[in-house]
Amino acid sequence: MSTSATPTPAAPPDPVRWSLPARLVTAVSGTPALVLKIALLALVNAAAIWAGAHLANAEKWPALVVLVVSTVAIDVVYLAPRRAVPLKYLLPGMVFLLAFQVIPILYTAQIAFTNYSTGHILVKDEAIATIRETSLAAPPNGSTYTLAPAFDSDRELVLLLVDDATGETYVGTRDGLKPLPREGTTVEDGLVTAAAGYRIVTGPALFALDRQLSNYRVPVQGGAVRPEGIDGAVELRPTLRYDPQSDTFTRIGNGRVFRDNGEGSYAAASGDTLEPGWKTGVGWHNFSRVLNDRLIRGPFLRVFAWTVVFAALTVSLSFALGLLLAITLDKKFRFQRFYRTVFVIPYAIPSFLTLLVWAGLLNDDFGVVNNILGTSIPWLFDPWWAKVSIIIVSLWLTFPYFFLVSLGALQSIPSELVEAARVDGAGPWQVFRRITLPLLLVAVAPLLIASFAFNFNNFNNIFLLTGGNPPTEDQSIAGATDILISYTYKLAFAAGKGTDYALASTISIFIFLIVALISTLAFWRSKSLEALS
Amino acid sequence: MSRKRTRRVGTLALMAACSAAILVAAPGALARVDSVQTVSATPTFVIWTDRDREADIKSLAEAWARPRGLTVQVIAKAEQNNIRSDFVTVQAANAPDVITGAHDWVGELASNGSILPISPRQTVLKQIPKYTRDAFSYGKTVSQLYGMPTHLENVGLFVNTQLAKVPKNWADLEKQALAFKRKGGGRVGIDVQQGTGGDAYHMYPFFSGLCGYVFGKTKGGALNPKDVGLDNKVFMRNAPMIDRWNKLGLVNSKIDNNTASQLFTSKKAAFWVTGPWNIDAVRKAGIRFRIVQLPRIKCASVPFLGVGGMMVSRFARTHGLESAAKDFVASYMASAAAQNTLTVKNGRYPANTLAAKNVKDVALRQIGQAGAGGVPMPNIKEMASVWNDLGLAWVKSTRGTGATKAQPSFRAAARAIRQKIAQG
Numbered sequence: 001m002s003t004s005a006t007p008t009p010a011a012p013p014d015p016v017r018w019s020l021p022a023r024l025v026t027a028v029s030g031t032p033a034l035v036l037k038i039a040l041l042a043l044v045n046a047a048a049i050w051a052g053a054h055l056a057n058a059e060k061w062p063a064l065v066v067l068v069v070s071t072v073a074i075d076v077v078y079l080a081p082r083r084a085v086p087l088k089y090l091l092p093g094m095v096f097l098l099a100f101q102v103i104p105i106l107y108t109a110q111i112a113f114t115n116y117s118t119g120h121i122l123v124k125d126e127a128i129a130t131i132r133e134t135s136l137a138a139p140p141n142g143s144t145y146t147l148a149p150a151f152d153s154d155r156e157l158v159l160l161l162v163d164d165a166t167g168e169t170y171v172g173t174r175d176g177l178k179p180l181p182r183e184g185t186t187v188e189d190g191l192v193t194a195a196a197g198y199r200i201v202t203g204p205a206l207f208a209l210d211r212q213l214s215n216y217r218v219p220v221q222g223g224a225v226r227p228e229g230i231d232g233a234v235e236l237r238p239t240l241r242y243d244p245q246s247d248t249f250t251r252i253g254n255g256r257v258f259r260d261n262g263e264g265s266y267a268a269a270s271g272d273t274l275e276p277g278w279k280t281g282v283g284w285h286n287f288s289r290v291l292n293d294r295l296i297r298g299p300f301l302r303v304f305a306w307t308v309v310f311a312a313l314t315v316s317l318s319f320a321l322g323l324l325l326a327i328t329l330d331k332k333f334r335f336q337r338f339y340r341t342v343f344v345i346p347y348a349i350p351s352f353l354t355l356l357v358w359a360g361l362l363n364d365d366f367g368v369v370n371n372i373l374g375t376s377i378p379w380l381f382d383p384w385w386a387k388v389s390i391i392i393v394s395l396w397l398t399f400p401y402f403f404l405v406s407l408g409a410l411q412s413i414p415s416e417l418v419e420a421a422r423v424d425g426a427g428p429w430q431v432f433r434r435i436t437l438p439l440l441l442v443a444v445a446p447l448l449i450a451s452f453a454f455n456f457n458n459f460n461n462i463f464l465l466t467g468g469n470p471p472t473e474d475q476s477i478a479g480a481t482d483i484l485i486s487y488t489y490k491l492a493f494a495a496g497k498g499t500d501y502a503l504a505s506t507i508s509i510f511i512f513l514i515v516a517l518i519s520t521l522a523f524w525r526s527k528s529l530e531a532l533s
Numbered sequence: 534m535s536r537k538r539t540r541r542v543g544t545l546a547l548m549a550a551c552s553a554a555i556l557v558a559a560p561g562a563l564a565r566v567d568s569v570q571t572v573s574a575t576p577t578f579v580i581w582t583d584r585d586r587e588a589d590i591k592s593l594a595e596a597w598a599r600p601r602g603l604t605v606q607v608i609a610k611a612e613q614n615n616i617r618s619d620f621v622t623v624q625a626a627n628a629p630d631v632i633t634g635a636h637d638w639v640g641e642l643a644s645n646g647s648i649l650p651i652s653p654r655q656t657v658l659k660q661i662p663k664y665t666r667d668a669f670s671y672g673k674t675v676s677q678l679y680g681m682p683t684h685l686e687n688v689g690l691f692v693n694t695q696l697a698k699v700p701k702n703w704a705d706l707e708k709q710a711l712a713f714k715r716k717g718g719g720r721v722g723i724d725v726q727q728g729t730g731g732d733a734y735h736m737y738p739f740f741s742g743l744c745g746y747v748f749g750k751t752k753g754g755a756l757n758p759k760d761v762g763l764d765n766k767v768f769m770r771n772a773p774m775i776d777r778w779n780k781l782g783l784v785n786s787k788i789d790n791n792t793a794s795q796l797f798t799s800k801k802a803a804f805w806v807t808g809p810w811n812i813d814a815v816r817k818a819g820i821r822f823r824i825v826q827l828p829r830i831k832c833a834s835v836p837f838l839g840v841g842g843m844m845v846s847r848f849a850r851t852h853g854l855e856s857a858a859k860d861f862v863a864s865y866m867a868s869a870a871a872q873n874t875l876t877v878k879n880g881r882y883p884a885n886t887l888a889a890k891n892v893k894d895v896a897l898r899q900i901g902q903a904g905a906g907g908v909p910m911p912n913i914k915e916m917a918s919v920w921n922d923l924g925l926a927w928v929k930s931t932r933g934t935g936a937t938k939a940q941p942s943f944r945a946a947a948r949a950i951r952q953k954i955a956q957g
Contacts, residue, residue, distance in 0.1 A: 038544065042551030049556060058626075079544065118914055119644040121621060130646035130847070137675040144655055164655050204602025207857050214855040228652045229859035239675055251674075275673055276646035295956050365787040365933070366719070366796075380729050381787065381932050469729035471925040473937075476949075490921070498641045498914040499621070 112505040118498025127278040136236040150198040160192040172218035286506040299478040307483040311455040314394040322402025347400030355464035383480035445526040581629040628848035636668035636840040650677035653863040668840040668909035682884035686839040689903025697803035724802035728789030731924025738827040742834030743771040758915040763947035775939035824899035838907035918953040922946040
């Protein structure tokens with residue numbers, strides 16, 4: 001390793017013209033590079049130690065192991081001299097691949113096998129505690145009290161209470177309620193402010209008592225008096241009794257029993273469940289729901305068909321238009337650069353802006369498009385026209401990409417081939433059909449497949465332009481322009497009873513499988529093109 | 534030791550030193566771990582709110598916290614709905630102790646077990662109208678209060694008094710609106726936003742005016758998801774009126790959110806069904822207006838009521854801040870003074886009756902009156918199935934030419950909702 005400083009600028013110009021990246025690399029090699037490397041690694045290690053402390057604190061041991069192993073691996077790879085050079089380049093990519101691709105996919109798959117949804121967020125113990133708490137009811141003539149927490153002569157926490165209805169004063173302890181003698185007790189505005197033998201807690205000290213206070217129960221006939229906040233207490237009675245032995249809740253009054261139904265809820269024989277439930281594994285339940293539930297399966301085929309048509313049309317039309325423009329602008333003429341720039345503009349504007357603007361332009365009665373054309377085409381309100389609108393706007397957003405790609409790919413086709421074909425007597429169409437297009441496809445086919453996969457899940461285009469609407473006559477959750485991913489969104493967030501993350505994950509897995517299958521088939525097909533070159 | 538070895542050790546030592554330096558320099562990086570580990574006497578009290586209320590909540594919370602020796606942190610979410618969605622998935626260490634939100638979240642949040650019930654003092658409850666407390670009440674077994682109402686929201690009929698007179702009754706409104714529309718030039722009858730996705734919230738006064746309801750009530754007074762009233766007999770008998778409105782163009786589902794406000798501010802609409810959030814925009818456009826309740830059609834045309842409020846997060850208990858959170862929500866934020874501070878700048882009607890008496894803004898008072906007898910949006914989670922279908926039934930029946938007759942479209946919506954609730 002060289003220890004000299006960067007080369008002096010006075011050195012004679014190098015006969016070989018180095019590329020900019022290469023020059024940048026040499027500029028920061030040597031000692032400055034070492035310092036930079038150590039600084040960056042120190043930053044990574046510091047972050048790892050910080051994260052590790054948090055993980056250890058939260059007792060997330062598997063995650064901690066992964067963190068330690070990967071941090072040590074990073075240090076070893078970058079500090080080992082002259083070894084593991086390829087790894088130096090691969091490691092950052094691998095870390096990001098793991099963090100942003102693999103882990104989310106695993107997490108999604110894991111959720112698909114649970115009942116994670118509204119009402120099933122907690123773990124079972126938390127759910128039991130919450131059911132017990134929310135089943136406490138204020139009895140019809142139950143008392144409410146004004147509360148002043150205090151310490152008695154034994155430094156035990158007690159509640160000094162004033163009954164809101166009668167004005168009677170009490171001392172509440174963990175043993176029960178007993179009257180507080182009026183003598184030596186001062187009550188101001190319904191609140192005990194002084195009492196002989198007790199030290200009333202006020203100010204900041206109150207909040208240090210939080211855990212003690214919120215767990216404090218004064219047993220009374222049939223229930224308990226519980227502090228509410230710092231200045232009130234209420235009498236509450238349970239309406240459900242929990243039996244840890246049999247793991248059941250029994251309703252006090254009618255004796256109805258609620259048992260763990262294996263789906264993350266306590267349910268009675270009638271099917272009534274207690275809230276909240278908890279998150280638990282449900283095996284293949286969600287997958288069978290997707291396949292068997294009429295509500296989900298009903299529109300699935302229709303939505304799937306439109307998704308394929310939407311993605312295929314968007315890609316093929318955009319490619320056709322992009323290629324046409326690229327061929328037109330491949331010839332030298334005036335303002336060529338200007339036109340090239342103009343056609344890239346739709347690509348340069350953030351697509352969500354474009355989509356919202358188009359949604360306004362296409363408004364059936366008040367939009368600019370119908371105004372200018374003097375028509376009254378139901379662009380967004382008719383199921384067929386809405387599909388046309390989606391395709392037009394998607395075309396607008398996608399063709400510049402293929403225009404740029406084709407422009408580049410056209411340059412790379414050797415002109416000799418075209419000339420040879422001309423000499424052999426081929427017309428312009430034949431040249432395009434037999435020479436240009438096949439050679440172009442070799443380069444562009446993988447991009448077409450990628451674009452198809454992207455559009456297959458192009459949530460933004462659908463959601464921002466039509467929201468999947470207009471509604472169809474079959475009154476299903478899916479509108480006329482919903483694609484699978486927007487349909488998933490509606491299923492998960494706008495149907496049934498709240499949000500259903502588990503079902504959404506399950507459908508995402510189905511979509512993943514469909515896209516993977518189509519892409520694999522397409523890549524496999526496009527390999528035959530490579531034989532050309 | 535060889536020279537090479539020495540240098541390698543030197544490199545390692547240098548790096549370790551740098552790591553340590555960064556950790557020490559990063560503000561409280563390790564100190565924060567400490568505070569999670571050992572429960573300090575006063576953990577920071579965290580409130581989640583939206584951008585509009587951030588400043589007011591902050592000043593209120595700080596005034597509350599100072600004498601109590603607490604420190605508060607107010608976190609504003611970009612969209613009000615993010616408070617709810619982020620709250621479902623948040624980890625305990627980053628979780629709020631109190632959130633602001635709308636009453637119709639209560640069904641979801643309470644059935645998740647994410648919020649704690651509160652029992653405010655009687656003296657406090659006297660100042661908070663019962664219907665607003667009912668809006669925040671939920672429970673399959675026992676009805677519990679899950680939040681403190683702080684402010685109200687509802688739509689009313691904004692009348693441009695330079696273009697039209699305040700309608701005496703429904704027939705008068707219809708006559709004036711149609712006469713105004715016939716002047717042409719893109720003028721519309723009654724300006725109310727729908728768009729392709731529909732808007733059951735803004736259409737609700739028309740829906741209730743034709744005697745429709747969403748959920749009936751059980752004997753105990755709780756909302757009954759098994760009684761869906763989208764196709765109740767009386768509404769079905771009145772539904773052909775919708776077809777007439779559609780034919781005359783009195784209401785038009787093609788008006789979306791943006792178009793609706795453009796039409797009113799550019800004087801292409803004399804009547805606009807909207808809420809307090811648009812009062813400022815209308816004033817800025819220099820329009821003289823009055824707000825009234827939509828006139829009675831066949832039944833009282835009452836709007837949906839949205840009750841805003843504050844809720845205690847279940848994490849307040851984990852953080853050892855439960856009594857503090859309950860004190861803040863159930864007592865402090867219920868006071869007239871706090872509610873006036875919270876609502877004045879945001880242009881909302883306070884829930885506290887004493888605070889409501891202090892409302893000086895004429896338009897806000899009118900909006901409050903326009904909400905009289907309003908129906909709180911159902912807070913049970915089955916409502917998720919209703920919004921879409923009810924909105925779309927209106928869209929289908931008021932899209933001008935090619936519209937579906939109202940009777941079949943509302944009947945289909947009711948059927949779809951029942952099916953989703955049964956299977957969901």
